[in-house]
Amino acid sequence: MRGDSRAGDEPYVSYVTARLPALHRAAFLLCGGDAHRANDVVQATITRLYQHWKRVSRSDNIDAYVHRMLVHAVVDERRHSWSRVQLGGRPVEVTGDDPHAGVDERDSLVAALRRLPPRQRAVLVMRFLLDRPIEEVAEALNCSVGTVKSQSSRGLEALRSMLATIEERGDG
Amino acid sequence: MDENELKGLMLAVEVPPSSADVQQAMAAGRRRNRGRALLAAGAGVAAFAVIGTFVVTAPMRAGPHDTTGTPDSTAPAQAKSRCVPTLLKTPGGAPATVMTIDPDGAQVGGRLDVNPPQAILWRDGKVVDLPTGATGTIADVAGDTVVGYSTTPAEESTGWVWRGGKVTPLAKVKGYPWTHPHAVNAKGVIAGWVHGTKPDDTIPVTWSPDGTVHPLRLPVYRPGERSGTARDIADDGTIVGEADGFPMLWWPDGTPEGLGTPWGDENKNGIAWAIAGRYVYGSGDGVETRWVLQDGAVFSTASLPDAGELGARAGTADGTALLAGDGLEKPAGRIGLDDKGPVPVDELRGPDGEMTMATAISADGNTIGGTVLGGGRGRPTIWRCH
Numbered sequence: 001m002r003g004d005s006r007a008g009d010e011p012y013v014s015y016v017t018a019r020l021p022a023l024h025r026a027a028f029l030l031c032g033g034d035a036h037r038a039n040d041v042v043q044a045t046i047t048r049l050y051q052h053w054k055r056v057s058r059s060d061n062i063d064a065y066v067h068r069m070l071v072h073a074v075v076d077e078r079r080h081s082w083s084r085v086q087l088g089g090r091p092v093e094v095t096g097d098d099p100h101a102g103v104d105e106r107d108s109l110v111a112a113l114r115r116l117p118p119r120q121r122a123v124l125v126m127r128f129l130l131d132r133p134i135e136e137v138a139e140a141l142n143c144s145v146g147t148v149k150s151q152s153s154r155g156l157e158a159l160r161s162m163l164a165t166i167e168e169r170g171d172g
Numbered sequence: 173m174d175e176n177e178l179k180g181l182m183l184a185v186e187v188p189p190s191s192a193d194v195q196q197a198m199a200a201g202r203r204r205n206r207g208r209a210l211l212a213a214g215a216g217v218a219a220f221a222v223i224g225t226f227v228v229t230a231p232m233r234a235g236p237h238d239t240t241g242t243p244d245s246t247a248p249a250q251a252k253s254r255c256v257p258t259l260l261k262t263p264g265g266a267p268a269t270v271m272t273i274d275p276d277g278a279q280v281g282g283r284l285d286v287n288p289p290q291a292i293l294w295r296d297g298k299v300v301d302l303p304t305g306a307t308g309t310i311a312d313v314a315g316d317t318v319v320g321y322s323t324t325p326a327e328e329s330t331g332w333v334w335r336g337g338k339v340t341p342l343a344k345v346k347g348y349p350w351t352h353p354h355a356v357n358a359k360g361v362i363a364g365w366v367h368g369t370k371p372d373d374t375i376p377v378t379w380s381p382d383g384t385v386h387p388l389r390l391p392v393y394r395p396g397e398r399s400g401t402a403r404d405i406a407d408d409g410t411i412v413g414e415a416d417g418f419p420m421l422w423w424p425d426g427t428p429e430g431l432g433t434p435w436g437d438e439n440k441n442g443i444a445w446a447i448a449g450r451y452v453y454g455s456g457d458g459v460e461t462r463w464v465l466q467d468g469a470v471f472s473t474a475s476l477p478d479a480g481e482l483g484a485r486a487g488t489a490d491g492t493a494l495l496a497g498d499g500l501e502k503p504a505g506r507i508g509l510d511d512k513g514p515v516p517v518d519e520l521r522g523p524d525g526e527m528t529m530a531t532a533i534s535a536d537g538n539t540i541g542g543t544v545l546g547g548g549r550g551r552p553t554i555w556r557c558h
Contacts, residue, residue: 009198016194024190025182035188042192050201052500055527058546065500109181128175129182142443142455142482144401146367146374147417160173 012053015062016046023070029125030074032114044073067130068140071122112162116155119143123151124159254518255506255540255557257528260294267549268292270541273532274313275358277539280532281310281318282552291320294552305332305339311364312355319356333362333383343385345375353379355404355446363402363411376402376413376422390415391428404446410465412444412452419444419454419461423468431463431470432456446486448535453493455483462493477517479505485531492537497529499545504530506540506557520555522546528553 023045027038048069049056056065113121119141126132126140127148138148173181262268262284271282279300284290291310293300308322308329318334328349331342333356342362344351350367357363360381367374375398376388388411390400400415402422409424412431419431419442431444431452442456444463450471452463460476460483476484480498487493491509495517504520520530522544530542538557543550 012198013194016197020190020192020194021187024192025185025187028187029182029185038187039191042190043197046192046194046197047200047204048501050198051204053201055546056500060549069500109178110185124178125182128179142458143417143441144374144399144414146399146401150399156173156175156178159178163173 011057012050015057016049019063019066020046023066026067026070026125026129027074029110029113029129030071030118030122032116032118032121033110041070041073045070048073063130064132064136067126067132068136071126071140074118074122108163109159112159115162116158120151120155120158123148124155127152255520255555257521257523257544257553257555258297259523259544260297260552260554261299262292262552263299268552269543269550270531270552270554271310272312272355273534273539273541273554274315275535277534277536277554279313280541280552280554281313281320282541283309285550288323291322292552293318297554303334303337303339305341306334307332311353312362314356314358314360317356317360319353319362321352331362331364331379333360333379333381335360335381340383342379342383345377345385345387348373348375352401354402357405357409358407361405361409363405363413365401365413374399374401376400376411376415378402378405378411388422389426389428391420391430403444406447406449410447412447412454414443417441419456419463421447421452421463421465421470429470431461432473443483445482445484448487449489451487451489451491451493453484453487460484460493460495462487462491474510476507477505478502482529486533488533488535488537490537492533494530494533494540496531497527499527499529501527504528504542506530506533506537508537518557522551522553530555 023042024038027041028035031037031041045066049066056062059065122141123137126137127134134145134148138145141148260280267285269282269285270280273280278296280294282292284292289309291302291306291308293302293310293313306318306320308320310318310320312319316335319331321329321331323329329351331351331353333340333342342351342353345366348366348368352367353362353364355363362379365374365376376390378386378388380386388400388402390398400413400420402411402413405411411422412420414420415428421429421431421444423429442454442461444452444454446453450465452465455461460479462474462476462484463470464472476493476495479495480502482496482498484493485496493507495505495507497504497520505517506520507517508515520528520540520542522528526544526546528542528544530540532541533539540555540557542553544553
């Protein structure tokens with residue numbers, strides 16, 4: 001890191017440096033394995049965080065703010081295309097010429113996540129990777145707690161189904 | 173694969189190295205903050221600016237309405253200092269959230285954000301003693317009727333109404349352990365929802381003044397999906413809310429109608445938060461939206477300035493919309509009806525310029541309830557506007 005931080009920036013730099021790998025992992029999964037988009041999203045998030053650091057840093061739960069920023073960055077980054085995807089949309093069927101057949105389960109997970117509707121993917125990442133409480137996820141995604149619960153359930157079910165299909169094809 | 177296994181898999185995914193640059197973020201953040209400061213200074217000079225497009229559509233009773241054009245994204249001017257905040261006191265200075273304000277602006281309801289949450293009601297700025305049974309969270313207040321809900325130790329929730337000195341439990345729907353009243357009209361009819369044991373099993377309902385419950389009819393948008401919530405109810409019984417994630421209206425006879433979005437596309441996510449007179453407030457396709465009803469039909473749809481994810485949270489019968497704000501970057505605000513020309517947004521800030529989230533507005537639009545954010549705690553607040 002270049003040493004041109006200003007006085008008072010140390011807490012921000014410390015926080016971001018410590019959280020960057022986790023943020024990048026979350027962004028990578030939120031973006032369905034698109035590493036370039038994940039980089040853009042993380043960059044946008046930590047830039048926004050710096051803009052609001054004075055206020056955010058007074059919070060008891062900085063991570064909650066930052067995770068919300070991260071999800072919103074994904075939403076904003078593709079606001080128009082995102083908005084055409086229905087929250088309750090069904091995952092795309094896995095086709096016979098799946099290019100990911102035969103790869104291990106971790107790679108399969110990325111492939112399966114990519115097939116989920118973006119907001120369903122966001123629910124799964126926020127709840128199960130970032131460990132955000134269900135109410136917080138609902139607030140971040142501007143939907144009801146019930147919707148988060150249903151999307152969690154459907155997302156898990158869809159992932160199970162897709163991973164099983166991918167695995168079967170890999171074995172075959 | 174269960175939730176823990178999914179987490180394990182997520183943590184095991186090989187992620188390419190990040191190219192995020194902290195120094196670059198700091199430099200960009202400084203530039204943007206300088207730009208925002210300049211914009212804020214200039215806003216005091218510019219009194220008015222063009223705001224969202226007002227799109228008139230042909231009246232229709234049901235089905236998708238045909239709108240044209242896209243909302244104007246021009247930023248509105250900010251009219252500062254027209255709304256003055258006053259922090260509401262809480263017992264022991266506990267953090268609290270404002271949920272509602274009564275139509276005449278004298279009573280504010282909400283909850284203390286303690287564990288478990290405690291209902292709180294202010295009348296003329298002073299905390300009111302609540303009867304036993306009025307616990308949890310106050311959802312709405314109208315005249316002498318106070319409506320709320322509380323979570324039980326059995327992980328269920330019960331609704332209640334306090335009227336005429338008596339607290340009456342709201343009837344539950346069998347198989348739906350969660351009861352969530354949200355709004356009450358001048359006739360004492362309550363709108364809200366019940367939630368079942370299955371994740372997506374949520375039914376919009378109304379309760380009569382005597383507490384009996386009546387499920388609302390849900391439209392079928394997606395096979396197998398049946399969920400919805402009622403968020404507000406007008407005195408004539410018109411109800412607004414959402415169904416399967418779409419902004420929705422129920423006419424007084426119970427007929428549901430999709431409200432659509434500022435682009436006229438019914439097939440978009442959104443929510444209708446409030447109804448007042450002929451206006452419905454909410455968000456469609458992520459855009460703050462004000463719908464206009466006329467002669468029993470959705471007449472027109474207009475977009476409002478961007479104020480965060482929650483959209484237009486409330487409004488008045490004269491078309492004044494309350495923009496919720498996102499509590500982080502986009503401040504809450506009040507904006508009048510703009511069909512006769514541009515109008516300014518009254519920014520709603522805390523006493524020291526803090527960010528806020530606004531929740532409710534009085535019938536005359538001059539008293540607003542919300543929460544000042546900062547320091548990781550919410551402070552209940554009312555704004556008096558002139």
